[in-house]
Amino acid sequence: MFTYPEVEPAVLELMHKASCAVVVGHVSPDGDCIHSQIAMGKLLSALSVDVHLVNAGPFTRKEIRKWEPLFADHIDGSLKAKNPLVVVVDCSTIDRIGYLADEIKGLNTLVIDHHASGEPFGDASYIVTKSFSTTLCIMQLYKALDIPLTHEIAEHIFYGFATDTGYMRFIGPYRGETFSLVADLVEAGVSPNEVSNMMEGTHSLESRKYLARLIDTVFVALDGIVLVVKEEKEAFSEFKTEDRPTDTLYAQLLAVEGVQAVLYFKQGEDDKWEIGFRASHASPINVGLIAGSLGGGGHRKAAGATVAMNFKPLLSTLLSRIEQQSSGQTN
Numbered sequence: 001m002f003t004y005p006e007v008e009p010a011v012l013e014l015m016h017k018a019s020c021a022v023v024v025g026h027v028s029p030d031g032d033c034i035h036s037q038i039a040m041g042k043l044l045s046a047l048s049v050d051v052h053l054v055n056a057g058p059f060t061r062k063e064i065r066k067w068e069p070l071f072a073d074h075i076d077g078s079l080k081a082k083n084p085l086v087v088v089v090d091c092s093t094i095d096r097i098g099y100l101a102d103e104i105k106g107l108n109t110l111v112i113d114h115h116a117s118g119e120p121f122g123d124a125s126y127i128v129t130k131s132f133s134t135t136l137c138i139m140q141l142y143k144a145l146d147i148p149l150t151h152e153i154a155e156h157i158f159y160g161f162a163t164d165t166g167y168m169r170f171i172g173p174y175r176g177e178t179f180s181l182v183a184d185l186v187e188a189g190v191s192p193n194e195v196s197n198m199m200e201g202t203h204s205l206e207s208r209k210y211l212a213r214l215i216d217t218v219f220v221a222l223d224g225i226v227l228v229v230k231e232e233k234e235a236f237s238e239f240k241t242e243d244r245p246t247d248t249l250y251a252q253l254l255a256v257e258g259v260q261a262v263l264y265f266k267q268g269e270d271d272k273w274e275i276g277f278r279a280s281h282a283s284p285i286n287v288g289l290i291a292g293s294l295g296g297g298g299h300r301k302a303a304g305a306t307v308a309m310n311f312k313p314l315l316s317t318l319l320s321r322i323e324q325q326s327s328g329q330t331n
């Protein structure tokens with residue numbers, strides 16, 4: 001069974017020494033980022049530190065939008081003059097925090113993260129690449145400092161964990177330590193049932209109709225290995241919803257038997273195609289490489305690119321790259 005490493009004394013010392021702190025996370029924050037920032041803020045408050053939460057945004061994901069009022073979008077001069085400790089959570093590189101990277105220059109920085117790749121930065125760090133979420137790393141800090149997990153804090157930690165594990169679906173065998181930690185959170189009062197309802201049950205009817213229409217555009221390519229979604233702007237102009245059904249769309253389409261990858265083409269204002277790529281967990285297809293070859297980026301299983309090209313040649317270019325990869329050639 002995996003065990004979390006000890007938190008180094010240098011990390012604890014930075015927190016103990018601080019009288020003021022700024023907790024920062026990545027741009028376009030997700031649930032793990034936001035709840036890591038909040039849980040870290042509460043930990044520092046318990047140490048009598050004056051805490052400021054800052055994130056460059058945008059807060060587009062529906063499940064995190066309600067937390068936006070807790071966050072400033074800049075570190076102003078008077079705050080910086082207090083020489084705060086900066087805590088950066090859920091970021092593998094400093095550029096993930098966007099323009100805030102300039103605003104924290106010269107300040108002591110502590111990094112708490114769980115990403116495997118990246119350029120190390122900061123004066124001290126607690127990075128556990130096997131941790132399923134940054135919030136679970138922060139839970140180790142609570143333990144190391146002997147600060148009790150209230151129901152409220154336990155819930156923030158659970159939300160980050162639930163976000164990054166796809167509600168436990170991405171966890172493989174021999175990771176019982178994670179379930180022991182979750183057991184502590186549930187005993188602190190977290191209801192996995194309620195959290196699931198909060199995460200899944202807050203969509204508008206319009207977003208579900210939008211989802212249905214998107215699924216209706218799907219066509220099959222490469223003998224069913226690939227599903228393609230095509231969202232032409234005129235055909236979808238009636239949908240004004242901020243609650244875009246993208247995550248559900250990918251999950252539903254990757255659940256189709258035999259499907260290894262989903263390509264979602266969305267026509268932008270300037271007629272460029274924004275392409276979202278997803279690959280199934282079992283697939284050898286590396287969509288990050290394919291998106292990268294078009295000037296985009298991402299990971300093996302999730303990536304994106306924006307391309308100024310006509311739809312047909314663009315699609316056939318992408319399909320031939322996928323075909324090369326699934327037949328074992330690398331490009």
Ligand SMILES: [Mn+2]
Pocket residue numbers: 032033090114133134164
């Ligand atoms: Mn994370």
